Amino acid sequence: MADYYHNPKTEKSTVLDEIWEHILAISKGKCNITDEMILNVRDEKYHFILGGLQILHEDLQAHKEDFVKKLEAEYKLEALKKESEELARKREAEHQIELLKKKNEELAQFNYVASHDLQEPLRTITSFSDILKRKYIEQLDAEAQMYLKFISESANRMSGLIFDLLNYSKIGREYKLEKIDCKQIVDAVSRDLDYAIAKTKPIIDVGDLPIINCNKTGMHQVFQNLIGNALKFRKPEETPKIEINVSDNGKQYLFCVADNGIGIEPMYKERIFGIFQRLHNKDKYDGTGIGLASCKKIIEMHQGKIWVESEFGIGSKFYFSIPKNK
């Protein structure tokens, strides 16, 4: 042993290398500690191997603790990170809820403005043009009478627009789903439209309609608009025919309200669902142009889609889907 250290000329490195290789081999499990080594532990070579292994083992032990500590620290850090991310997400969600609340308050404010602040001056215009008409009509010439007519008609139209806009903005405010028999809705709508039905005498063919999970008021509005439109945009010389059917593909119900009315040119198939969009002049067909926009909003709230297939001059088929999981 002394030779290795005190006599630099011996092949110290070779022997040490050999011992080191041996230690490495054992530590890597490539060979085992043999009985020979233990029995000959006093032999310098084996002494060093076993000693080295001991050191290595202790070293590893020390490292193990370090390693565990490091792992723990990292795990804690990870947990902490997750926690803070969770917190950030929560804060973001709370922030969004806060924003939504604010938006809702703004909308409520808007409703108030629309229903009160806008309606009031409008009522004044209507009232005074009525009085003017009643008290002074004889003093007005035909021209002035025409002006007065425009004033009161425009005020009435604006009142209607505000009313419709208000209702449109209210859609979905109180959005409650319940099990509803669509047949009952169609029956109720038919009662609502009894004046138009008595006037136009349509043939309405209602197929088997399902019970669906939906917002009752909303679905009533959808059917009312679609059936109402089918009657309104009828061909003047033909008996209006309306067919209401539904198909079920397992995932969703697909409703169809088909008519034999005047139809829609393909280029307007999308536009009709926009708010205040109309295809006809006011003197030909009345209405503010909000009906189909409302339908779209309601159907989309049910996570469904609404569209039209139409042949101009032949008739229109309005389709809307209602997913079943809703």
Place this chain on the structure above:
Amino acid sequence: MLIDDDVPTNYLSNIIIKDKDCCDTISTFSMATEAIDDLKKRLSSHQRLPDIILLDLNMPRMNGWEFMEAFNQFSFEKQMPKVYILTTSMNPDDKIRALNTSSVSGFHKKALNEDILDKIIADIESA
């Protein structure tokens, strides 16, 4: 030529123009499609075309921009009518689009009044 789906608006524009006494004939259309048909007819029969068109944007069926698309298809031999948009549209895109459409000469807020009419007349005289 006045193109607006709102009857009172056309009526009012008529009054303002007549009061100004700046125009010998006014033709009024409440549907842009009918105005296009009228222009087509005049072009094919070599009749006199309007000098000025006051055009609304938001109209049922053919809107103002669709009118402009159809209008730009025409080949005017002599002078092309000058189109001025007269709208309540508060959409800034409409104004930008008007500035970028060479066949549109101006963009004004509805309704027509003496001021706007003076501006339009000044614009035509300066051209």
